Amino acid sequence: MARILVTGGAGFIGSAFVRHLLATSDDEVTVFDALTYAGRLENLAGVLEDPRVRFVRGDVADRDAVRAAIAGHDLVAHLAAESHVDRSLLDPDVFVRTNCVGTNVLCDEAARAGVARFLHVSTDEVYGSIPEGAADEDAPLAPSSPYSASKAGSDLLALAHHRSHGLGVVVSRSSNQFGPRQFPEKLIPLFVTTLLRGGDVPLYGDGRNVRDWLFVEDNCAALDRILRRGEVGTVYNVAGGNERTNLEVVDALLACLGLDRSRVRHVTDRPGHDRRYAITAARAAALGIGAGRAFEPALEETVRWYVDNEAWWRPLLGHVRNR
Ligand code: NAD
Numbered sequence: 001m002a003r004i005l006v007t008g009g010a011g012f013i014g015s016a017f018v019r020h021l022l023a024t025s026d027d028e029v030t031v032f033d034a035l036t037y038a039g040r041l042e043n044l045a046g047v048l049e050d051p052r053v054r055f056v057r058g059d060v061a062d063r064d065a066v067r068a069a070i071a072g073h074d075l076v077a078h079l080a081a082e083s084h085v086d087r088s089l090l091d092p093d094v095f096v097r098t099n100c101v102g103t104n105v106l107c108d109e110a111a112r113a114g115v116a117r118f119l120h121v122s123t124d125e126v127y128g129s130i131p132e133g134a135a136d137e138d139a140p141l142a143p144s145s146p147y148s149a150s151k152a153g154s155d156l157l158a159l160a161h162h163r164s165h166g167l168g169v170v171v172s173r174s175s176n177q178f179g180p181r182q183f184p185e186k187l188i189p190l191f192v193t194t195l196l197r198g199g200d201v202p203l204y205g206d207g208r209n210v211r212d213w214l215f216v217e218d219n220c221a222a223l224d225r226i227l228r229r230g231e232v233g234t235v236y237n238v239a240g241g242n243e244r245t246n247l248e249v250v251d252a253l254l255a256c257l258g259l260d261r262s263r264v265r266h267v268t269d270r271p272g273h274d275r276r277y278a279i280t281a282a283r284a285a286a287l288g289i290g291a292g293r294a295f296e297p298a299l300e301e302t303v304r305w306y307v308d309n310e311a312w313w314r315p316l317l318g319h320v321r322n323r
Contacts, residue, residue: 002027005073005115007060007106008080009033012182013121013216015043017077018053020220028052032069033080034059037319042312043181060102066109076110077119077227078103078158084185085125085147086322089271092146099150100157107161107169117168119227120158122151124175124212124237129274136280137173137235144272155235162233170230172223174238175279178298179216180305184313185320187211187246188299191253192306193313195263205269207247210276213299214240218292225289236287237279242295252296256303 004021008014009031021029033039035057047053058065060080070076080102082088082095103120110118127135128142141156143149155171162169178188191201222238230236244252250264281291292298306313 002074003030003072004028004075004077005030005032005070006077006079007032008039008078010035010039010041010043011079011083012038012043012179013177013219014079015047015181016179016216017079017220017223018044018047020217020224022047022050022052024224026052028054030054030056030069030073032056032058032060032066036082038083038183060106061097063105063109066105067112070106070109070113070115073113073115075117075119075227076106076115077121077223078106079121081151082147084183084321085145086185086270088145088147088150090321095146095150100153103154104157107158107167111161111165111167115167117170117227117232118158119223119230120155120169120171121223122155122171122173123148124173124277124279125274126152126155126173127277127279130276130278134278134280135237137237137283144274159233159235168232170226170232171235172226172238173235173279174219174222175212175214175240175277177214177216177219179302180309181312182216184316185322188249188253188302189306189313190320190322191250192303193317195253195257195259196306196310200263200265201250202265202267203246203250204267204273207250207266208245209273210243210245210278212240212278213242213244213249213295214238215293215298222284222289225287226284229287234283236284237281238284238289239279239281240295241281241291243278244295252299253303256300
């Protein structure tokens, strides 16, 4: 039995990761989360009642709060972040504070507390746009948005804490995720909730930007493996194996809901909008991480969740912020 501190555990991926840990281990889990607009206690419904779970409200950039919470933990899974690219174009300061300063504080306090392994959860966006082929873990970092730049900075900080202080850091860089409980300003839930309300979906530019989609539960299984078995000081890409243009994603969503392209509205592209993300999967595969679920059936399941859980997403619409 291990004691795991999960930062950002009230968010989209963090709450799925906590559910995964409870279902697959006998570990004790502390959720450390500031409950920003993106962190919802509703995401932990049915989880907080588990006697193995403790919830601490706190900010990763608050050293005293982190020091108090981290004591006695064997493992840290660090998912807390500002995570929405559009918001980073409007208000970048909080991205640097949470993603860079927060990661530095956590690593520093984790080393001080004698944490054995520290998973820093990052993104394939740090490689920037990949016109062809796929980025492996040694590809140069070329982030395009303040979001991805702050994540690239936090990756380097985490790895430096390994090199300088021997903290058992592993870094994951996952591709774009989707699934239940994703905040409705992100592409798939934005589109689903807009269509469900009778609106037209706003598609950036020509809709030919490519993302590699990964079902959130597959990512959680991969994160768990990397946290426990990854080689310290090492970065692991986690690919979805589902490259789709945004237009293909929209078509798949329209098909799930029995709608047609008359419900699509083209809008001006986002500045610095990366054309394509693509990452290799070989290093994760060598760790026993297999391919994720196929896109279309997992998308159908996700759409069904939003259809069935309007009471979850409707109150959040007032907090949606897009450029
Ligand atoms: P999210 O925005 O849904 O959740 C972020 C969580 O972090 C929220 O619970 C929020 O309250 C918490 N948080 C924010 N600032 C905090 C602070 N200062 N202190 C403590 N908690 C704070 O994000 P997500 O989509 O679940 O992403 C989780 C992680 O995975 C992030 O690090 C993100 O960069 C990374 N990631 C996400 C994707 C994706 O497609 N969503 C892909 C690759 C990597």
